[in-house]
Amino acid sequence: MYGLVMADLSATEPASDVTAPAAEMLASDQASTWLGIRLTQASPGRATVMLEIEEHHCNGLGVCHGGFLFTLADTAMAFATNAGGHRAFATNAEIDFIEAARVGDRLTATCTQIVSRGKAGVSDVTVTKQDGSTIAVFRGRTLATKPS
Amino acid sequence: MYGLVMADLSATEPASDVTAPAAEMLASDQASTWLGIRLTQASPGRATVMLEIEEHHCNGLGVCHGGFLFTLADTAMAFATNAGGHRAFATNAEIDFIEAARVGDRLTATCTQIVSRGKAGVSDVTVTKQDGSTIAVFRGRTLATKPS
Amino acid sequence: MYGLVMADLSATEPASDVTAPAAEMLASDQASTWLGIRLTQASPGRATVMLEIEEHHCNGLGVCHGGFLFTLADTAMAFATNAGGHRAFATNAEIDFIEAARVGDRLTATCTQIVSRGKAGVSDVTVTKQDGSTIAVFRGRTLATKPS
Amino acid sequence: MYGLVMADLSATEPASDVTAPAAEMLASDQASTWLGIRLTQASPGRATVMLEIEEHHCNGLGVCHGGFLFTLADTAMAFATNAGGHRAFATNAEIDFIEAARVGDRLTATCTQIVSRGKAGVSDVTVTKQDGSTIAVFRGRTLATKPS
Numbered sequence: 001m002y003g004l005v006m007a008d009l010s011a012t013e014p015a016s017d018v019t020a021p022a023a024e025m026l027a028s029d030q031a032s033t034w035l036g037i038r039l040t041q042a043s044p045g046r047a048t049v050m051l052e053i054e055e056h057h058c059n060g061l062g063v064c065h066g067g068f069l070f071t072l073a074d075t076a077m078a079f080a081t082n083a084g085g086h087r088a089f090a091t092n093a094e095i096d097f098i099e100a101a102r103v104g105d106r107l108t109a110t111c112t113q114i115v116s117r118g119k120a121g122v123s124d125v126t127v128t129k130q131d132g133s134t135i136a137v138f139r140g141r142t143l144a145t146k147p148s
Numbered sequence: 149m150y151g152l153v154m155a156d157l158s159a160t161e162p163a164s165d166v167t168a169p170a171a172e173m174l175a176s177d178q179a180s181t182w183l184g185i186r187l188t189q190a191s192p193g194r195a196t197v198m199l200e201i202e203e204h205h206c207n208g209l210g211v212c213h214g215g216f217l218f219t220l221a222d223t224a225m226a227f228a229t230n231a232g233g234h235r236a237f238a239t240n241a242e243i244d245f246i247e248a249a250r251v252g253d254r255l256t257a258t259c260t261q262i263v264s265r266g267k268a269g270v271s272d273v274t275v276t277k278q279d280g281s282t283i284a285v286f287r288g289r290t291l292a293t294k295p296s
Numbered sequence: 297m298y299g300l301v302m303a304d305l306s307a308t309e310p311a312s313d314v315t316a317p318a319a320e321m322l323a324s325d326q327a328s329t330w331l332g333i334r335l336t337q338a339s340p341g342r343a344t345v346m347l348e349i350e351e352h353h354c355n356g357l358g359v360c361h362g363g364f365l366f367t368l369a370d371t372a373m374a375f376a377t378n379a380g381g382h383r384a385f386a387t388n389a390e391i392d393f394i395e396a397a398r399v400g401d402r403l404t405a406t407c408t409q410i411v412s413r414g415k416a417g418v419s420d421v422t423v424t425k426q427d428g429s430t431i432a433v434f435r436g437r438t439l440a441t442k443p444s
Numbered sequence: 445m446y447g448l449v450m451a452d453l454s455a456t457e458p459a460s461d462v463t464a465p466a467a468e469m470l471a472s473d474q475a476s477t478w479l480g481i482r483l484t485q486a487s488p489g490r491a492t493v494m495l496e497i498e499e500h501h502c503n504g505l506g507v508c509h510g511g512f513l514f515t516l517a518d519t520a521m522a523f524a525t526n527a528g529g530h531r532a533f534a535t536n537a538e539i540d541f542i543e544a545a546r547v548g549d550r551l552t553a554t555c556t557q558i559v560s561r562g563k564a565g566v567s568d569v570t571v572t573k574q575d576g577s578t579i580a581v582f583r584g585r586t587l588a589t590k591p592s
Contacts, residue, residue: 024208031213034204056182059226060172065179066238067219074215078207090214091416092388092437094242094538096566096585098559115542115578120387122540122581134559137566139583141388141540239564240536240585242390244418244437246411263394263430268535270392270433282411285418287435289392289536320504327509330500352478355522356468361475362534363515370511374503386510390538 017041022083032075035068044084045113045123049076053105063100069107070095073125073138076111080123081142088121093140099133106130109138119144165189170231180223183216192232193261193271197224201253211248217255218243221273221286224259228271229290236269241288247281254278257286267292313337318379328371331364340380341409341419345372349401359396365403366391369421369434372407376419377438384417389436395429402426405434415440461485466527476519479512488528489557493520497549507544510580513551514539517569517582520555524567525586532565537584543577550574553582563588 018026022042026032032039032049036057041048051057051072059065074093081088101107108128115122125138166174170190174180180187180197184205189196199205199220207213222241229236249255256276263270273286314322318338322328328335328345332353337344347353347368355361370389377384397403404424411418421434462470466486470476476483476493480501485492495501495516503509518537525532545551552572559566569582 026208028210029208030204031207031216035215056178059179060174060177060230061235061237062176065177065219065222066241067183067215067222068179070218070222070241071213071215074213074218075207082208087209089209090245092242092244093214093218094240094390094583096240096559097238098561098566115540115581117542122542137559139538242435242538244411246413246418263392263433265394270394285411287390322504324506325504325509326500327503327512331511352474355475355519356470356473356526357531357533358472361473361515361518362537363479363511363518364475366514366518366537367509367511370509370514371503378504383505385505386541388538388540389510389514390536392536393534 017043019043019083021085022047022079025079025082035071037072037075039079042079042083045080046111047076047079047083048108048110049079050109051107053101053103053107055103058103063102064105066095066097069097069101069127069136070138072107072109073111073127073136074140076109076125077123077138077140077142080111080113081121081144086144088142088144091141091143093138095136095138097136099135101129101135107135165191167191167231169233170195170227173227173230183219185220185223187227190227190231193228194259195224195227195231196256196258197227198257199255201249201251201255203251206251211250212253214243214245217245217249217275217284218286220255220257221259221275221284222288224257224273225271225286225288225290228259228261229269229292234292236290236292239289239291241286243284243286245284247283249277249283255283313339315339315379317381318343318375321375321378331367333368333371335375338375338379341376342407343372343375343379344404344406345375346405347403349397349399349403351399354399359398360401362391362393365393365397365423365432366434368403368405369407369423369432370436372405372421373419373434373436373438376407376409377417377440382440384438384440387437387439389434391432391434393432395431397425397431403431461487463487463527465529466491466523469523469526479515481516481519483523486523486527489524490555491520491523491527492552492554493523494553495551497545497547497551499547502547507546508549510539510541513541513545513571513580514582516551516553517555517571517580518584520553520569521567521582521584521586524555524557525565525588530588532586532588535585535587537582539580539582541580543579545573545579551579
C-alpha cells in the first residue's frame with residue numbers, strides 16, 4: 001500500500017513536528033499519498049518528506065522518473081508554505097537533477113523558505129538519499145492567498 | 149488500469165507517429181505508465197503525450213498535483229529527445245503553473261526542442277487542457293550521451 | 297556615445313513601431329541607454345531591441361559578459377510588457393547561454409509574451425546575432441500593477 | 445571612475461582573499477570593471493563582489509536595472525567557479541528579484557557553489573544591500589573545461 005502518512009517514527013519524531021494545518025492538508029492529499037510520500041516534519045517555512053523508490057517510480061532509463069523527484073520536492077514546499085495556516089500555491093519552480101535514484105533508495109526532501117515578501121515566497125528544497133549524497137536541488141516560488 | 153500505451157487513435161494517428169527508439173523506451177517506462185500517461189507522437193525533437201486527471205492525481209488543494217504536471221511535461225521532453233536513438237537525460241527544468249487542472253480534465257503536453265548545440269539541448273513543453281487553454285509551460289535542458 | 301535611442305531605420309521601421317508608453321519609458325531608461333541598447337519595436341506583448349558588442353561588454357574570457365546578454369533580453373521584456381501603458385516589473389527570469397558573442401557582433405533580442413493571466417505574465421526572448429544563430433534564450437515572469 | 449578593482453580594504457581583507465587565477469581573470473574583465481563591480485573575495489567555490497548603484501544603472505522605473513543585478517550575481521559566480529584555476533563558464537542561470545535597489549545603495553553579492561559533479565556545478569548567489577536585506581537570489585549552472 002502506498003501512502004503519505006505521518007511516518008511512524010514516534011520515538012524520535014513526535015506528532016508535534018507537524019502543525020495542525022499541515023496534518024489537515026496531508027489528510028486530503030491523495031496525490032502525494034498515492035506516490036508513496038511520507039511527511040515527517042512541517043512547520044511554517046520548513047518541511048521534510050520522504051519517499052522510498054519502487055519499480056513503478058522508474059522510467060525507461062531504469063532510474064527514478066525526474067518528475068517524481070520534482071513531485072517529492074514540490075510536496076515538501078507545499079507543506080512548508082501551508083504549515084502556518086495560510087493557503088499558498090506554487091507559481092513556478094525548477095529542479096536540477098544531480099544524481100540518479102534507483103529502486104530501494106530512500107529519499108529525503110527538506111524544504112526551507114529562504115525569502116518572504118508580502119504574499120510571495122521563494123523556497124529551496126534539497127533531495128538527498130540514504131548516504132547523504134545530493135540527488136536534486138529545487139527552487140520554487142509560492143503565492144499566499146493572504147500575507148503570511 | 150493506468151497505462152502509458154500508444155494511444156488507440158489508429159484512424160488519425162498511425163503507429164508511424166512513434167519512432168522505434170521511442171516505442172522501445174515506452175515499453176520499459178513503468179513510471180509514466182503507472183501515472184497514466186499515453187504517448188501519441190514522438191519524432192526527433194518533437195513529442196506529444198496525454199494524461200486524463202483522476203482523483204489520485206489531486207493534492208490537498210483539490211487540484212492536480214503540480215508535480216504530476218511537471219512529470220507529464222518531462223515525459224514529453226524525454227520522448228522528444230530520445231526519439232532519434234541517442235540516449236538523452238534531463239539535467240534541469242522549470243515549470244510555470246498557469247491554471248489548475250481538475251478531475252476529468254484531459255491534458256496534452258507537446259514538446260519541441262528549440263535549441264541544440266553538440267550534446268546539449270533546450271526544449272519547450274506546453275501543457276494544455278481539452279478547451280485549448282494553457283495549464284503550464286515548461287522549459288528543460290537535456291544532455292545526450294552522443295552528439296545528436 | 298552609447299545610447300538607447302529609437303534606431304534610425306526610418307525607411308523600414310516607422311516611429312509607429314514604438315507605442316507612446318514605450319517611448320516615454322525609453323526616454324527615462326538610463327541603464328539600457330548607457331549599455332548601448334537600441335529599441336526598434338515595441339507593442340503590447342512584443343518588443344525588439346538591439347546591441348552591438350564592444351570591448352567594454354566583454355569579460356575575462358574574452359566574450360560578451362553573460363550579464364549583458366541577460367540585460368538585453370530583460371530590456372526587451374520590459375518594453376513588451378510596458379508597451380500597453382500598464383507598469384509591469386520582472387519578478388523572476390532565467391537565461392540559457394547557447395553561443396558566445398564577441399566584439400562586433402550585432403545582437404537582436406525579440407520578446408513575445410506567451411502567457412497572460414490577470415496581472416501575471418510569462419515572456420520568452422530569443423537573442424540572435426547577425427547571421428541568425430541563437431546566442432541565448434530567456435524566459436521571464438512579470439507582474440503588472442493593474443490587470444492588462 | 446568605474447572599476448572592478450580589488451577593493452581597498454587592506455586592513456580587514458588582505459590580498460590573499462583573492463586567488464591568483466581570480467586576480468588574473470579580474471585584470472582582463474572589462475565588462476565588470478566598466479559596470480563598477482569590485483571583487484573583495486574569491487576562493488574555489490566562493491566569491492564576493494560589490495556594486496554601488498549610480499544613476500546610469502537605473503532603468504525607466506527609477507530603480508537599478510534587473511539586468512545589472514543579474515550581472516553582479518553572475519560575476520560573483522564567475523569568480524567562485526574560476527578561482528581554482530580551471531576555466532568554467534555559465535550555461536544557465538535564473539534570478540528572483542525581491543526588492544528594488546536605488547541610487548546610493550551598496551550591494552554585495554556572495555556566491556557559494558552548492559553542488560559539484562564532474563565538470564558541472566550549481567551555484568547560489570544572494571544579493572543584499574547595506575542594511576542586510578535581500579535584493580535578489582540567483583542560481584546558476586556552470587561547466588568546467590576540466591573536472592574540478
